[in-house]
Amino acid sequence: MNFEDQKFCQSCAMPLGDEELYATNADGSKNEEYCIYCFKDGEFTSDISMEEMRDFCIKKMVEVNPEMDENEASAMMHEVFPKLKRCAKD
Numbered sequence: 001m002n003f004e005d006q007k008f009c010q011s012c013a014m015p016l017g018d019e020e021l022y023a024t025n026a027d028g029s030k031n032e033e034y035c036i037y038c039f040k041d042g043e044f045t046s047d048i049s050m051e052e053m054r055d056f057c058i059k060k061m062v063e064v065n066p067e068m069d070e071n072e073a074s075a076m077m078h079e080v081f082p083k084l085k086r087c088a089k090d
Contacts, residue, residue, distance in 0.1 A: 008080075012084075022035070
């Protein structure tokens with residue numbers, strides 16, 4: 001898979017392969033930068049820090065990818081998160 005062509009949520013780094021995962025803007029249109037879990041109706045669904053989001057996502061990554069351990073997930077998140085639009089604001 002070519003990661004440069006892949007869209008990722010700019011809040012949690014979840015891959016946005018399916019349009020059904022795109023968030024919604026206040027006017028109901030699709031928002032291609034964020035996922036449905038992080039952004040809804042033009043607003044973020046939670047007010048958490050980059051570190052809190054990273055910790056949450058590390059646990060989720062290990063949960064959905066049993067071949068990945070927490071250290072691998074953590075290393076990936078520490079590399080990716082500072083590049084995300086929402087996290088760059090923290």
